Amino acid sequence: MSVHMHLRAVAMPEIQDDHSWLAEFMSDAWDRLPEEYxxxxxxxxxxxxxxxxxxxxxxxxxxxxxxxxxxxDGESPWQLPVYGGRAVPHAAGADPSDPPMGLLEPPGVSAAADFLSKVSFDELWNAAGAELGSRFDGEEPARSLYREEHRSLLKFYGRAAAAGHAVVRVVWA
Incomplete structure (x- = not known):
């Protein structure tokens, strides 16, 4: 089974702070993922x-x-890119198997972008690489994976922050 965390930038006035609405919005966005990338x-x-x-x-x-x-909201800046923001609760009586949703509002998106632009990938890797590399087929494949994830998040959050957007997060299984 494949599991993905999908992040989508969107202007706050365009979204409804409702789990069902966000699930439908994110499902439609997932169907258009290549164009949205x-x-x-x-x-x-x-x-x-x-x-x-x-x-x-x-x-x-x-x-x-x-x-x-x-x-x-006092979150540590390193929490923001992946798990930042708040959970969007399911409505009463909703299907509990609906995917978990999160919403990071524009100030949090800006803080995430700021963190990603200032943190040194190489310094992080020097601190964490040995531990993280042991979970893969060696340190270099892991380093490449984390570097690509970092570049992707840096670019994504930079654009979202520049546009003043929020970020909606969903985990698809």
């Missing part, structure tokens, strides 16, 4: 999204960590 309004992380979050958590121990601004 091309437009720069979507990205996804494969089953390694929890590992990508743990990779960013290593930033807490970096000497530059004091320079990273906290999220608007």
């Amino acid at each position: 091309e437009a720069g309004v979507a990205t996804s992380i494969d089953t390694a999204f929890d590992s990508v979050n743990r990779f960013y958590a290593w930033a807490a121990g970096l000497p530059a960590s004091a320079a990273f601004a906290a999220g608007p």
Whole structure:
């Protein structure tokens, strides 16, 4: 089974803060994923999204960590790119198998973009690489995977922040 975290940038006035509405919106967006990637309004992380979050958590121990601004709700900046924001609850009586949804509002998107633009991939890798590389077929394949995820998130959040957008997050299984 394949699991993906799908992230979609969208202007706040265009969305409804409702799980059912967001699930339909994100399902439609998933069906158009190649075009949305091309437009720069979507990205996804494969089953390694929890590992990508743990990779960013290593930033807490970096000497530059004091320079990273906290999220608007006091979240650590390294939490924002993957799990930032708040959960969007299911409506009463909704199907509990509906996918989990999250919403990171524009100030959080800006904080995530700021963190991603300031954190050094190489410094993070030097701190976390040995642990993360042991879960793959060696350190270099893992490094390439994490570097690509970082580049994708950096570009995505940079565009979303520049446009003043929120980010909707869903996990598809």
